[in-house]
Amino acid sequence: MSLRYAVLTLLDIEPGSGYDLKRRFERSVSHFWSASHQQMYRELHKLHDEGLLDCTEQPQEGKPDKKIYSLTERGRAALQAWVQQPTPAQKIREPFLIQLFAGHHLTDEQARAAVQRQLEEHRALLHSYLEQNERVLQSDPAVQERYWLAHQTLLLGIEAEKTWVAWAERLLRRLDQQ
Protein backbone atom coordinates (compact mmCIF):
# COMPACT_ATOMS: atom_id res chain seq x y z
CA MET A 1 0.00 0.00 0.00
CA SER A 2 3.00 2.35 0.11
CA LEU A 3 3.43 3.00 -3.60
CA ARG A 4 0.07 4.72 -3.78
CA TYR A 5 1.07 7.17 -1.07
CA ALA A 6 4.41 7.83 -2.70
CA VAL A 7 2.47 8.71 -5.86
CA LEU A 8 0.01 10.88 -3.94
CA THR A 9 2.85 12.66 -2.17
CA LEU A 10 4.65 13.59 -5.36
CA LEU A 11 1.44 14.69 -7.10
CA ASP A 12 0.51 16.70 -4.01
CA ILE A 13 3.78 18.60 -4.28
CA GLU A 14 3.26 19.07 -8.00
CA PRO A 15 0.72 17.56 -10.46
CA GLY A 16 2.07 15.65 -13.44
CA SER A 17 1.77 12.71 -15.83
CA GLY A 18 2.83 9.10 -15.38
CA TYR A 19 5.90 9.82 -17.44
CA ASP A 20 6.78 12.85 -15.31
CA LEU A 21 6.26 10.80 -12.19
CA LYS A 22 8.60 8.07 -13.38
CA ARG A 23 11.38 10.63 -13.84
CA ARG A 24 10.64 12.31 -10.54
CA PHE A 25 10.87 8.94 -8.80
CA GLU A 26 14.32 8.51 -10.31
CA ARG A 27 15.45 12.07 -9.57
CA SER A 28 13.96 12.82 -6.16
CA VAL A 29 12.97 9.72 -4.24
CA SER A 30 15.26 6.97 -5.55
CA HIS A 31 17.04 6.99 -2.18
CA PHE A 32 13.96 5.40 -0.59
CA TRP A 33 11.61 4.14 -3.31
CA SER A 34 11.69 2.84 -6.85
CA ALA A 35 8.95 1.89 -9.27
CA SER A 36 8.68 1.08 -12.96
CA HIS A 37 6.55 3.03 -15.42
CA GLN A 38 4.01 0.17 -15.55
CA GLN A 39 3.53 0.44 -11.81
CA MET A 40 2.98 4.19 -12.14
CA TYR A 41 0.34 3.90 -14.83
CA ARG A 42 -1.52 1.12 -13.05
CA GLU A 43 -1.47 2.98 -9.75
CA LEU A 44 -2.60 6.21 -11.42
CA HIS A 45 -5.57 4.40 -13.02
CA LYS A 46 -6.52 2.84 -9.69
CA LEU A 47 -6.25 6.12 -7.80
CA HIS A 48 -8.29 7.84 -10.50
CA ASP A 49 -10.97 5.12 -10.37
CA GLU A 50 -11.15 5.52 -6.60
CA GLY A 51 -11.64 9.26 -6.94
CA LEU A 52 -8.37 10.27 -5.28
CA LEU A 53 -6.96 11.82 -8.46
CA ASP A 54 -8.28 14.18 -11.12
CA CYS A 55 -7.08 13.74 -14.68
CA THR A 56 -6.94 16.27 -17.52
CA GLU A 57 -5.51 15.62 -20.98
CA GLN A 58 -2.94 18.14 -22.03
CA PRO A 59 -2.08 18.50 -25.75
CA GLN A 60 1.58 19.26 -26.38
CA GLU A 61 3.54 20.83 -29.24
CA GLY A 62 6.30 18.67 -30.65
CA LYS A 63 5.56 15.79 -28.27
CA PRO A 64 2.75 13.28 -27.70
CA ASP A 65 -0.09 14.48 -25.46
CA LYS A 66 -0.03 13.73 -21.76
CA LYS A 67 -2.51 13.13 -18.98
CA ILE A 68 -1.93 15.39 -16.02
CA TYR A 69 -3.00 14.00 -12.67
CA SER A 70 -3.65 16.01 -9.52
CA LEU A 71 -5.10 15.26 -6.09
CA THR A 72 -8.80 15.61 -5.39
CA GLU A 73 -10.01 16.72 -1.98
CA ARG A 74 -10.46 13.05 -1.10
CA GLY A 75 -6.94 12.36 -2.32
CA ARG A 76 -5.50 15.02 -0.02
CA ALA A 77 -7.57 13.69 2.87
CA ALA A 78 -6.36 10.13 2.24
CA LEU A 79 -2.73 11.26 2.19
CA GLN A 80 -3.19 13.35 5.29
CA ALA A 81 -4.74 10.40 7.13
CA TRP A 82 -1.99 8.01 6.06
CA VAL A 83 1.01 10.15 7.04
CA GLN A 84 -0.19 10.09 10.62
CA GLN A 85 -0.30 6.31 10.85
CA PRO A 86 2.59 4.13 12.00
CA THR A 87 4.42 2.59 9.02
CA PRO A 88 5.28 -1.07 8.54
CA ALA A 89 8.97 -1.73 9.17
CA GLN A 90 11.22 -1.78 6.16
CA LYS A 91 12.06 -5.18 4.66
CA ILE A 92 15.67 -5.15 3.57
CA ARG A 93 16.53 -7.42 0.65
CA GLU A 94 20.06 -7.10 -0.61
CA PRO A 95 21.10 -9.84 -3.06
CA PHE A 96 24.76 -8.83 -3.03
CA LEU A 97 25.05 -9.51 0.68
CA ILE A 98 23.72 -13.04 0.16
CA GLN A 99 26.65 -13.56 -2.17
CA LEU A 100 29.13 -12.26 0.38
CA PHE A 101 27.46 -14.43 3.01
CA ALA A 102 28.23 -17.37 0.73
CA GLY A 103 31.71 -15.91 0.25
CA HIS A 104 33.48 -19.18 1.11
CA HIS A 105 32.57 -20.21 -2.46
CA LEU A 106 34.48 -17.24 -3.90
CA THR A 107 38.19 -16.86 -4.59
CA ASP A 108 39.78 -13.67 -3.22
CA GLU A 109 39.95 -12.39 -6.77
CA GLN A 110 36.23 -12.96 -7.36
CA ALA A 111 35.34 -11.35 -4.05
CA ARG A 112 37.49 -8.34 -4.86
CA ALA A 113 35.82 -7.89 -8.25
CA ALA A 114 32.33 -8.17 -6.74
CA VAL A 115 33.04 -5.67 -3.96
CA GLN A 116 34.69 -3.31 -6.44
CA ARG A 117 31.54 -3.40 -8.60
CA GLN A 118 29.33 -2.57 -5.62
CA LEU A 119 31.69 0.18 -4.52
CA GLU A 120 31.39 1.84 -7.90
CA GLU A 121 27.59 1.59 -7.87
CA HIS A 122 27.37 3.15 -4.42
CA ARG A 123 29.86 5.87 -5.30
CA ALA A 124 27.65 6.73 -8.28
CA LEU A 125 24.58 6.86 -6.02
CA LEU A 126 26.40 9.07 -3.52
CA HIS A 127 27.47 11.38 -6.32
CA SER A 128 23.92 11.67 -7.64
CA TYR A 129 22.49 12.35 -4.17
CA LEU A 130 25.10 15.05 -3.57
CA GLU A 131 24.09 16.69 -6.84
CA GLN A 132 20.42 16.56 -5.82
CA ASN A 133 21.44 18.16 -2.55
CA GLU A 134 23.17 21.00 -4.39
CA ARG A 135 20.03 21.60 -6.43
CA VAL A 136 17.95 21.74 -3.26
CA LEU A 137 20.33 24.16 -1.57
CA GLN A 138 20.14 26.50 -4.55
CA SER A 139 16.36 26.50 -4.70
CA ASP A 140 13.90 29.06 -3.34
CA PRO A 141 14.33 29.33 0.47
CA ALA A 142 10.55 29.38 1.01
CA VAL A 143 10.24 26.05 -0.83
CA GLN A 144 13.18 24.65 1.16
CA GLU A 145 11.45 25.71 4.34
CA ARG A 146 8.17 24.08 3.35
CA TYR A 147 9.76 20.77 2.36
CA TRP A 148 12.58 20.66 4.89
CA LEU A 149 11.52 17.23 6.20
CA ALA A 150 11.62 15.84 2.66
CA HIS A 151 15.16 17.19 2.43
CA GLN A 152 16.10 15.30 5.59
CA THR A 153 15.36 12.04 3.78
CA LEU A 154 17.97 12.97 1.18
CA LEU A 155 20.51 13.70 3.91
CA LEU A 156 19.90 10.20 5.29
CA GLY A 157 20.43 8.75 1.82
CA ILE A 158 23.75 10.59 1.58
CA GLU A 159 24.91 9.38 4.99
CA ALA A 160 23.84 5.81 4.18
CA GLU A 161 25.82 5.81 0.93
CA LYS A 162 28.88 7.26 2.65
CA THR A 163 28.66 4.41 5.14
CA TRP A 164 28.41 1.87 2.33
CA VAL A 165 31.35 3.34 0.43
CA ALA A 166 33.53 3.46 3.53
CA TRP A 167 32.68 -0.15 4.37
CA ALA A 168 33.44 -1.36 0.85
CA GLU A 169 36.74 0.52 0.75
CA ARG A 170 37.80 -1.02 4.06
CA LEU A 171 36.84 -4.48 2.81
CA LEU A 172 38.77 -3.97 -0.44
CA ARG A 173 41.91 -2.93 1.44
CA ARG A 174 41.63 -6.08 3.53
CA LEU A 175 41.17 -8.23 0.44
CA ASP A 176 44.22 -6.58 -1.15
CA GLN A 177 46.39 -7.49 1.84
CA GLN A 178 45.63 -11.18 1.44
Add this chain to the structure above:
Amino acid sequence: MSLRYAVLTLLDIEPGSGYDLKRRFERSVSHFWSASHQQMYRELHKLHDEGLLDCTEQPQEGKPDKKIYSLTERGRAALQAWVQQPTPAQKIREPFLIQLFAGHHLTDEQARAAVQRQLEEHRALLHSYLEQNERVLQSDPAVQERYWLAHQTLLLGIEAEKTWVAWAERLLRRLDQQ
Protein backbone atom coordinates in the same frame (compact mmCIF):
# COMPACT_ATOMS: atom_id res chain seq x y z
CA MET B 1 15.39 -15.52 -7.54
CA SER B 2 17.40 -14.39 -4.52
CA LEU B 3 15.46 -16.11 -1.76
CA ARG B 4 16.36 -19.52 -3.10
CA TYR B 5 20.06 -18.72 -2.91
CA ALA B 6 19.71 -17.32 0.59
CA VAL B 7 18.11 -20.65 1.55
CA LEU B 8 20.82 -22.65 -0.23
CA THR B 9 23.54 -20.59 1.46
CA LEU B 10 22.22 -21.18 4.97
CA LEU B 11 21.64 -24.90 4.36
CA ASP B 12 25.12 -25.14 2.84
CA ILE B 13 26.60 -23.77 6.06
CA GLU B 14 24.42 -26.11 8.11
CA PRO B 15 21.48 -28.39 7.14
CA GLY B 16 18.16 -27.81 8.91
CA SER B 17 14.37 -27.72 8.75
CA GLY B 18 12.08 -24.96 7.54
CA TYR B 19 11.44 -23.99 11.12
CA ASP B 20 15.19 -23.83 11.87
CA LEU B 21 15.70 -21.79 8.75
CA LYS B 22 13.06 -19.26 9.75
CA ARG B 23 14.85 -18.66 13.04
CA ARG B 24 18.24 -18.51 11.39
CA PHE B 25 16.92 -15.88 8.99
CA GLU B 26 15.86 -13.82 11.98
CA ARG B 27 19.05 -14.38 13.93
CA SER B 28 21.79 -14.28 11.29
CA VAL B 29 20.69 -12.60 8.08
CA SER B 30 17.96 -10.19 9.12
CA HIS B 31 20.33 -7.32 8.34
CA PHE B 32 19.98 -8.07 4.63
CA TRP B 33 17.07 -10.46 4.08
CA SER B 34 13.76 -11.41 5.61
CA ALA B 35 11.23 -14.08 4.75
CA SER B 36 8.12 -15.59 6.35
CA HIS B 37 7.80 -19.25 7.24
CA GLN B 38 5.41 -19.78 4.32
CA GLN B 39 8.05 -18.56 1.93
CA MET B 40 10.59 -20.96 3.48
CA TYR B 41 8.39 -24.02 3.16
CA ARG B 42 7.38 -23.17 -0.40
CA GLU B 43 10.97 -22.57 -1.45
CA LEU B 44 12.16 -25.76 0.26
CA HIS B 45 9.54 -27.80 -1.62
CA LYS B 46 10.54 -26.22 -4.91
CA LEU B 47 14.26 -26.75 -4.34
CA HIS B 48 13.59 -30.36 -3.32
CA ASP B 49 11.46 -30.96 -6.44
CA GLU B 50 14.25 -29.55 -8.58
CA GLY B 51 16.77 -31.88 -6.99
CA LEU B 52 18.88 -29.18 -5.31
CA LEU B 53 18.00 -30.36 -1.80
CA ASP B 54 17.89 -33.72 -0.03
CA CYS B 55 15.27 -34.26 2.66
CA THR B 56 15.25 -36.69 5.59
CA GLU B 57 12.57 -36.90 8.25
CA GLN B 58 13.93 -36.75 11.76
CA PRO B 59 11.79 -37.98 14.65
CA GLN B 60 12.19 -35.91 17.81
CA GLU B 61 11.59 -36.52 21.50
CA GLY B 62 9.28 -34.05 23.17
CA LYS B 63 8.63 -32.12 19.94
CA PRO B 64 6.94 -32.76 16.59
CA ASP B 65 9.13 -34.43 13.95
CA LYS B 66 11.05 -32.30 11.47
CA LYS B 67 12.29 -32.55 7.92
CA ILE B 68 15.98 -31.86 7.63
CA TYR B 69 17.09 -30.43 4.30
CA SER B 70 20.64 -30.44 2.97
CA LEU B 71 22.27 -29.55 -0.35
CA THR B 72 22.73 -32.16 -3.06
CA GLU B 73 25.75 -32.01 -5.35
CA ARG B 74 23.59 -30.15 -7.86
CA GLY B 75 22.51 -27.76 -5.11
CA ARG B 76 26.11 -26.94 -4.27
CA ALA B 77 26.92 -26.50 -7.96
CA ALA B 78 23.94 -24.15 -8.42
CA LEU B 79 25.00 -22.03 -5.45
CA GLN B 80 28.61 -21.95 -6.60
CA ALA B 81 27.53 -20.82 -10.07
CA TRP B 82 25.25 -18.11 -8.71
CA VAL B 83 27.69 -16.48 -6.29
CA GLN B 84 29.95 -15.67 -9.22
CA GLN B 85 27.30 -13.80 -11.17
CA PRO B 86 26.64 -10.06 -10.92
CA THR B 87 23.66 -9.34 -8.66
CA PRO B 88 20.70 -7.12 -9.47
CA ALA B 89 20.90 -3.78 -7.64
CA GLN B 90 18.99 -3.49 -4.39
CA LYS B 91 15.56 -1.91 -4.53
CA ILE B 92 15.11 0.29 -1.48
CA ARG B 93 11.54 0.66 -0.26
CA GLU B 94 11.19 2.55 2.98
CA PRO B 95 7.59 3.53 3.83
CA PHE B 96 8.63 5.76 6.72
CA LEU B 97 10.63 8.01 4.42
CA ILE B 98 7.57 8.51 2.20
CA GLN B 99 5.84 9.85 5.27
CA LEU B 100 8.68 12.23 6.04
CA PHE B 101 8.71 13.26 2.40
CA ALA B 102 5.07 14.23 2.88
CA GLY B 103 6.08 15.86 6.16
CA HIS B 104 4.36 19.18 5.33
CA HIS B 105 1.15 17.36 6.32
CA LEU B 106 2.52 16.67 9.82
CA THR B 107 2.62 18.89 12.86
CA ASP B 108 6.00 19.13 14.59
CA GLU B 109 4.59 17.01 17.37
CA GLN B 110 3.49 14.26 14.98
CA ALA B 111 6.83 14.34 13.19
CA ARG B 112 8.67 14.09 16.51
CA ALA B 113 6.63 11.06 17.56
CA ALA B 114 7.18 9.30 14.22
CA VAL B 115 10.94 9.91 14.23
CA GLN B 116 11.14 8.83 17.87
CA ARG B 117 9.42 5.54 16.99
CA GLN B 118 11.86 4.89 14.15
CA LEU B 119 14.79 5.79 16.36
CA GLU B 120 13.74 3.19 18.89
CA GLU B 121 13.31 0.52 16.23
CA HIS B 122 16.73 1.18 14.79
CA ARG B 123 18.35 1.28 18.22
CA ALA B 124 16.84 -2.15 18.88
CA LEU B 125 18.22 -3.44 15.58
CA LEU B 126 21.65 -2.02 16.34
CA HIS B 127 21.58 -3.65 19.75
CA SER B 128 20.66 -7.02 18.29
CA TYR B 129 23.37 -6.81 15.62
CA LEU B 130 25.95 -5.92 18.26
CA GLU B 131 24.91 -8.98 20.25
CA GLN B 132 25.23 -11.17 17.16
CA ASN B 133 28.67 -9.69 16.66
CA GLU B 134 29.67 -10.65 20.20
CA ARG B 135 28.53 -14.22 19.56
CA VAL B 136 30.60 -14.37 16.38
CA LEU B 137 33.72 -13.00 18.11
CA GLN B 138 33.42 -15.67 20.80
CA SER B 139 33.04 -18.54 18.34
CA ASP B 140 35.70 -20.98 17.09
CA PRO B 141 38.47 -19.01 15.28
CA ALA B 142 38.60 -21.60 12.47
CA VAL B 143 34.89 -21.04 11.80
CA GLN B 144 35.39 -17.28 11.96
CA GLU B 145 38.17 -17.59 9.44
CA ARG B 146 36.07 -19.68 7.05
CA TYR B 147 33.08 -17.32 7.18
CA TRP B 148 34.87 -14.01 7.55
CA LEU B 149 33.13 -12.52 4.49
CA ALA B 150 29.75 -13.41 5.98
CA HIS B 151 30.85 -11.56 9.11
CA GLN B 152 31.63 -8.48 7.02
CA THR B 153 27.95 -8.26 6.08
CA LEU B 154 27.08 -7.99 9.76
CA LEU B 155 29.63 -5.20 10.22
CA LEU B 156 27.92 -3.31 7.39
CA GLY B 157 24.56 -3.82 9.10
CA ILE B 158 26.00 -2.36 12.30
CA GLU B 159 27.47 0.67 10.53
CA ALA B 160 24.20 1.24 8.65
CA GLU B 161 22.18 1.21 11.86
CA LYS B 162 24.62 3.55 13.57
CA THR B 163 24.18 5.94 10.65
CA TRP B 164 20.39 5.71 10.96
CA VAL B 165 20.41 6.27 14.71
CA ALA B 166 22.74 9.27 14.41
CA TRP B 167 20.56 10.80 11.68
CA ALA B 168 17.37 10.31 13.68
CA GLU B 169 18.94 11.79 16.81
CA ARG B 170 20.08 14.86 14.88
CA LEU B 171 16.62 15.26 13.39
CA LEU B 172 14.96 14.94 16.81
CA ARG B 173 17.22 17.63 18.28
CA ARG B 174 16.27 19.90 15.41
CA LEU B 175 12.57 19.21 15.94
CA ASP B 176 12.96 19.92 19.65
CA GLN B 177 14.44 23.32 18.94
CA GLN B 178 11.40 24.39 16.96
Add this chain to the structure above:
DNA sequence: TCTTGTTATGCAAAGAGTTTCATATTAACC
Protein backbone atom coordinates in the same frame (compact mmCIF):
# COMPACT_ATOMS: atom_id res chain seq x y z
C1' DT C 1 12.90 7.67 -46.72
C1' DC C 2 14.56 5.05 -43.10
C1' DT C 3 16.41 4.54 -38.68
C1' DT C 4 17.20 5.90 -34.07
C1' DG C 5 15.99 8.23 -29.81
C1' DT C 6 12.80 10.60 -26.72
C1' DT C 7 8.33 11.26 -25.08
C1' DA C 8 4.08 9.11 -23.81
C1' DT C 9 0.81 5.38 -22.72
C1' DG C 10 -0.78 0.83 -21.86
C1' DC C 11 -1.86 -4.78 -21.52
C1' DA C 12 -0.80 -9.51 -20.05
C1' DA C 13 1.64 -13.04 -17.83
C1' DA C 14 4.79 -14.60 -14.60
C1' DG C 15 7.20 -14.26 -10.31
C1' DA C 16 7.77 -12.82 -5.49
C1' DG C 17 5.83 -11.74 -1.18
C1' DT C 18 1.96 -11.20 2.31
C1' DT C 19 -2.09 -12.58 4.74
C1' DT C 20 -5.28 -15.71 6.37
C1' DC C 21 -6.45 -20.07 7.63
C1' DA C 22 -5.55 -24.84 9.12
C1' DT C 23 -3.48 -28.85 11.42
C1' DA C 24 -0.78 -31.52 14.84
C1' DT C 25 2.58 -32.69 18.79
C1' DT C 26 4.20 -31.86 23.18
C1' DA C 27 5.27 -29.17 27.56
C1' DA C 28 3.82 -26.37 31.28
C1' DC C 29 0.47 -24.55 34.12
C1' DC C 30 -4.05 -23.96 36.43
Add this chain to the structure above:
DNA sequence: GGTTAATATGAAACTCTTTGCATAACAAGA
Protein backbone atom coordinates in the same frame (compact mmCIF):
# COMPACT_ATOMS: atom_id res chain seq x y z
C1' DG D 1 -9.21 -31.91 32.08
C1' DG D 2 -8.61 -27.50 29.72
C1' DT D 3 -5.78 -23.60 28.31
C1' DT D 4 -1.76 -21.50 26.61
C1' DA D 5 2.66 -21.44 24.35
C1' DA D 6 6.34 -23.32 21.53
C1' DT D 7 7.49 -26.36 17.87
C1' DA D 8 6.54 -27.93 13.27
C1' DT D 9 4.30 -28.01 8.67
C1' DG D 10 1.40 -26.61 5.00
C1' DA D 11 -2.67 -24.67 1.41
C1' DA D 12 -5.03 -20.90 -0.76
C1' DA D 13 -6.02 -16.34 -1.97
C1' DC D 14 -4.39 -12.13 -2.66
C1' DT D 15 -1.31 -8.18 -3.62
C1' DC D 16 2.72 -6.27 -5.35
C1' DT D 17 6.50 -6.21 -8.63
C1' DT D 18 8.92 -7.51 -12.76
C1' DT D 19 9.32 -8.67 -17.53
C1' DG D 20 8.03 -8.73 -22.09
C1' DC D 21 5.28 -6.98 -25.47
C1' DA D 22 2.80 -3.25 -27.98
C1' DT D 23 1.50 1.24 -29.79
C1' DA D 24 2.08 5.98 -31.28
C1' DA D 25 3.69 11.06 -31.98
C1' DC D 26 7.46 13.62 -33.09
C1' DA D 27 12.53 15.19 -33.86
C1' DA D 28 16.98 14.62 -35.82
C1' DG D 29 20.18 12.82 -38.75
C1' DA D 30 21.97 9.51 -42.38
